Amino acid sequence: xxxxxxxxxxxxxxxxxxxxxxxxxxxxxxxxxxxxxxxxxxxxxxxxxxxxxxxxxxxxxxxxxxxxxxxxxxxxxxxxxxxxxxxxxxxxxxxxxxxxxxxxxxxxxxxxxxxxxxxxxxxxxxxxxxxx
Amino acid sequence: xxxxxxxxxxxxxxxxxxxxxxxxxxxxxxxxxxxxxxxxxxxxxxxxxxxxxxxxxxxxxxxxxxxxxxxxxxxxxxxxxxxxxxxxxxxxxxxxxxxxxxxxxxxxxxxxxxxxxxxxxxxxxxxxxxxx
DNA sequence: GTAAGTGCAAACGGTTTGCAGCCTC
DNA sequence: GAGGCTGCAAACCGTTTGCACTTAC
Numbered sequence: 001x002x003x004x005x006x007x008x009x010x011x012x013x014x015x016x017x018x019x020x021x022x023x024x025x026x027x028x029x030x031x032x033x034x035x036x037x038x039x040x041x042x043x044x045x046x047x048x049x050x051x052x053x054x055x056x057x058x059x060x061x062x063x064x065x066x067x068x069x070x071x072x073x074x075x076x077x078x079x080x081x082x083x084x085x086x087x088x089x090x091x092x093x094x095x096x097x098x099x100x101x102x103x104x105x106x107x108x109x110x111x112x113x114x115x116x117x118x119x120x121x122x123x124x125x126x127x128x129x130x131x132x
Numbered sequence: 133x134x135x136x137x138x139x140x141x142x143x144x145x146x147x148x149x150x151x152x153x154x155x156x157x158x159x160x161x162x163x164x165x166x167x168x169x170x171x172x173x174x175x176x177x178x179x180x181x182x183x184x185x186x187x188x189x190x191x192x193x194x195x196x197x198x199x200x201x202x203x204x205x206x207x208x209x210x211x212x213x214x215x216x217x218x219x220x221x222x223x224x225x226x227x228x229x230x231x232x233x234x235x236x237x238x239x240x241x242x243x244x245x246x247x248x249x250x251x252x253x254x255x256x257x258x259x260x261x262x263x264x
Numbered sequence: 265g266t267a268a269g270t271g272c273a274a275a276c277g278g279t280t281t282g283c284a285g286c287c288t289c
Numbered sequence: 290g291a292g293g294c295t296g297c298a299a300a301c302c303g304t305t306t307g308c309a310c311t312t313a314c
Contacts, residue, residue: 002293003287003288003289003292003293003294004288004289005287005288005293005294005295006287007294007295008294023278024278024279025277025278038295038296039295039296039297040279040296040297041279041280041281041295041296041297041298042294042295042296044278044279044280045280045294045295048279048280060192060194060196062192063277063278063304064192064196064197064198064277064278064303064304065196065277065278065279066196066278066279079234079235079238079240079243081240088238090234094226094230095227095230095247098226098227098230099249102211102222102249103211103249103251106211106220106253107253107254108211108213108249108251108252108253108254109251109252109254109257110251110252110257111211111249111250111251111252112249112250112251113247113248113249113250114246114247114248114250115227115245115246115247115248116245116246116247117231117234117235117240117243117244117245118243118244118245118246119235119240119241119242119243119244120240120241120242120243121238121239121240122239122240122241125241125242134268135267135268135269135312135313135314136313136314137268137269137270137312137313138312139269139270140269155303156303156304157302157303170270170271171270171271171272172271172272172304173270173271173272173273173304173305173306174269174270174271176303176304176305177269177270177305178269180305195279195302195303196278196279196302196303197302197303197304198303198304265314266312266313266314267312267313267314268311268312268313268314269310269311269312269313270309270310270311270312271308271309271310271311272307272308272309272310273306273307273308274305274306274307274308275304275305275306275307276303276304276305276306277302277303277304277305278301278302278303279300279301279302280299280300280301280302281298281299281300281301282297282298282299282300283296283297283298283299284295284296284297285294285295285296286293286294286295286296287292287293287294287295288291288292288293288294289290289291289292289293
């Protein structure tokens with residue numbers, strides 16, 4: 001049975017207030033700084049449970065680190081800024097239709113897909129030209 | 133200056149003969165078993181160089197491990213069987229057009245994308261129904 | 265001959281786990 | 290009060306790195 005604890009409440013609230021993708025370590029640190037410390041192991045365990053339950057999105061970056069973000073239920077993709085971490089939730093089913101068509105063409109079943117866009121948002125690009 | 137060594141030749145030949153995605157550790161073991169041992173560190177260093185040069189594709193699986201596969205130059209995506217590792221190289225630019233459009237809509241620049249399909253190929257699905 | 269390449273083993277960094285004590289229900 | 294939850298520290302595991310030795314050119 002699932003129990004509500006101080007730690008889980010703190011993490012859930014932090015995620016609710018954080019629009020961008022964060023690593024488990026970042027979340028752990030943010031919790032400590034906000035005066036609601038939660039053990040790193042607990043952060044990992046809780047994020048894992050939330051990911052399984054579909055309460056958070058998980059993103060793997062290049063070096064293998066996992067990033068988490070609270071999100072609406074249901075499947076979708078993201079456009080993430082590589083500098084500031086801002087994430088835009090994408091709607092539309094272009095990718096879904098593509099995946100379905102490819103799966104049929106090649107006789108694959110139970111096909112899942114991942115698709116993420118990483119770029120530089122307008123603000124970060126502008127900041128660069130202003131000279132820092 | 134890039135030098136040709138026994139180790140690099142062995143790895144390149146192994147990759148040429150291996151159609152599916154393999155981890156660095158698997159490749160290291162395959163080399164040892166074939167009587168052409170190459171140090172694990174060298175396998176990693178060489179794969180890293182090949183990835184940078186665009187000579188191999190890199191795929192991150194869920195647990196963060198990296199898989200490598202020799203491939204044609206140029207950008208493309210894959211359909212991979214989760215059971216046997218068979219990989220189909222996908223052509224067409226549906227995903228590329230989608231990425232470009234989304235990037236423009238949201239004022240992002242320098243947008244890169246990842247998109248991979250993972251499913252069960254016909255043979256593996258059939259094997260399951262035959263009762264193993 | 266020399267500098268790139270290699271192997272080993274140690275270091276690394278994110279993540280997981282064993283366990284004793286804590287706290288929710 | 291019982292069993293899930295937590296924190297700590299140790300274990301894990303894929304990957305990277307320092308260094309002395311080897312080898313392609």
